[in-house]
Amino acid sequence: MGAAATGDGATAVNSRTDLALTVPSEAFVSPADIAAGPGLRKVPDEPRNFVGRRDELHAISKGFDDGAMMQVLYGLGGTGKTTLAAQWTVHHADQYHPVWWVDGRSAKSIASGLAGFGGRLQDVVAKIVTPEALSERAQQWLMSHSGWLLVLDNVNDPDDVRFLKTIARDHGRVLITSRLAAAVWHDIATAVPVPLLSEEAAVELFTRICTRHEGRVVAEARRLCAELGFLALAVQQAAAYCLLEEGLTPHRYLAKLAEFPDVMHQAPYEGSQLERTMAGVWEPSLDRLADTPLAGDVLRTLAWFPPAELGLATTNVPRPVLHPLAPPPALHKALLRLAAHSLIGLDQENVRVHRLVQAVARTPSEGSAHRMPHQIEAARARAEVVFGTRCRDDFRRGTS
Numbered sequence: 001m002g003a004a005a006t007g008d009g010a011t012a013v014n015s016r017t018d019l020a021l022t023v024p025s026e027a028f029v030s031p032a033d034i035a036a037g038p039g040l041r042k043v044p045d046e047p048r049n050f051v052g053r054r055d056e057l058h059a060i061s062k063g064f065d066d067g068a069m070m071q072v073l074y075g076l077g078g079t080g081k082t083t084l085a086a087q088w089t090v091h092h093a094d095q096y097h098p099v100w101w102v103d104g105r106s107a108k109s110i111a112s113g114l115a116g117f118g119g120r121l122q123d124v125v126a127k128i129v130t131p132e133a134l135s136e137r138a139q140q141w142l143m144s145h146s147g148w149l150l151v152l153d154n155v156n157d158p159d160d161v162r163f164l165k166t167i168a169r170d171h172g173r174v175l176i177t178s179r180l181a182a183a184v185w186h187d188i189a190t191a192v193p194v195p196l197l198s199e200e201a202a203v204e205l206f207t208r209i210c211t212r213h214e215g216r217v218v219a220e221a222r223r224l225c226a227e228l229g230f231l232a233l234a235v236q237q238a239a240a241y242c243l244l245e246e247g248l249t250p251h252r253y254l255a256k257l258a259e260f261p262d263v264m265h266q267a268p269y270e271g272s273q274l275e276r277t278m279a280g281v282w283e284p285s286l287d288r289l290a291d292t293p294l295a296g297d298v299l300r301t302l303a304w305f306p307p308a309e310l311g312l313a314t315t316n317v318p319r320p321v322l323h324p325l326a327p328p329p330a331l332h333k334a335l336l337r338l339a340a341h342s343l344i345g346l347d348q349e350n351v352r353v354h355r356l357v358q359a360v361a362r363t364p365s366e367g368s369a370h371r372m373p374h375q376i377e378a379a380r381a382r383a384e385v386v387f388g389t390r391c392r393d394d395f396r397r398g399t400s
């Protein structure tokens with residue numbers, strides 16, 4: 001608190017009387033009795049060039065209207081969860097008060113986001129109490145008021161947000177984004193899947209960002225978007241690349257992607273969201289699977305399975321094909337964990353893997369713990385045994 005520290009460090013606050021004199025009376029007001037001012041609002045900027053997502057925007061509104069207190073937008077990294085949450089929040093912010101956007105990546109970031117909220121509730125108190133106390137006051141406020149909306153972006157552990165179930169009950173609404181799949185959320189939040197962009201939306205995103213090559217660009221962009229599996233982050237990066245480098249048409253971009261996959265999966269320029277790389281988006285999920293090393297092996301092996309038809313966003317791998325990889329319980333566990341992190345889809349017959357996840361997972365990178373050259377080679381050798389002749393040589397390249 002440090003309100004009355006002296007030079008010698010001998011005395012801090014001497015007595016309760018001193019404390020009462022230095023602490024403003026607002027600090028003793030119960031959070032239940034504090035009114036939220038109009039400025040109590042933390043909402044992201046409206047996403048630029050927002051495309052598609054009509055069904056998902058509608059699903060979020062309907063979910064809350066139908067009484068869901070907590071909803072989670074889940075899906076593969078880079079598919080557009082945060083952007084969707086931001087778009088929905090910006091356009092529905094007037095229906096809730098207050099609205100507060102929180103970085104949900106860890107228990108610490110959530111506590112810090114709530115402390116920020118608590119601080120804004122009472123500026124005077126913010127200066128004299130600890131962040132923990134502010135977060136606690138924020139929770140007390142939320143529990144005693146209605147009509148609010150919290151958005152927690154990029155939650156990595158459902159246990160970090162479980163406490164909000166009690167707080168939200170009948171009072172407010174919580175919107176979460178996460179890579180963790182629906183099964184992980186079943187007892188906490190209503191899950192809303194965020195799929196890949198539609199072809200139409202992907203092409204629109206590309207041509208809105210890269211406006212230079214009108215005419216020719218649309219047909220070429222369509223093919224490029226398909227090659228990128230309609231993943232929003234990849235489409236946005238490809239468009240930014242094409243805009244940045246004069247004369248780089250979608251067609252030429254594809255050729256470069258095939259020739260230099262590792263370079264092209266890097267970000268086109270620095271200092272913005274675009275710094276996120278395709279590999280960088282998925283590797284944190286693999287970091288979290290470190291306790292199941294087989295998961296990484298399975299993903300790197302799946303990377304070599306060719307699609308049934310060219311141009312599909314997702315490759316289907318029949319599950320029996322994978323049986324030689326490991327004993328059934330271990331293989332099953334590895335697949336479940338990959339699915340829980342949205343790195344693969346899983347049904348009774350098939351494993352589904354996005355073509356860009358495949359492309360990245362078969363591209364060696366010295367700087368990555370998950371794609372070291374020897375790991376990639378071992379996976380390829382394994383894939384040759386498991387998939388036989390289907391593991392084609394030209395498949396080594398970034399896209400097929």
Ligand SMILES: Nc1ncnc2c1ncn2[C@@H]1O[C@H](COP(=O)(O)OP(=O)(O)O)[C@@H](O)[C@H]1O
Nearest residue numbers: 049050051077078079080081082083232233236
């Ligand atoms: N619906 C959309 N319209 C326009 N751009 C989008 C859309 N969805 C995603 N993007 C772009 O793709 C990038 C990655 O999306 P993001 O929401 O960060 O993905 P996620 O949160 O699923 O990892 C964003 O920076 C954004 O520019």
Ligand SMILES: [Mg+2]
Nearest residue numbers: 081082154177
């Ligand atoms: Mg996100």
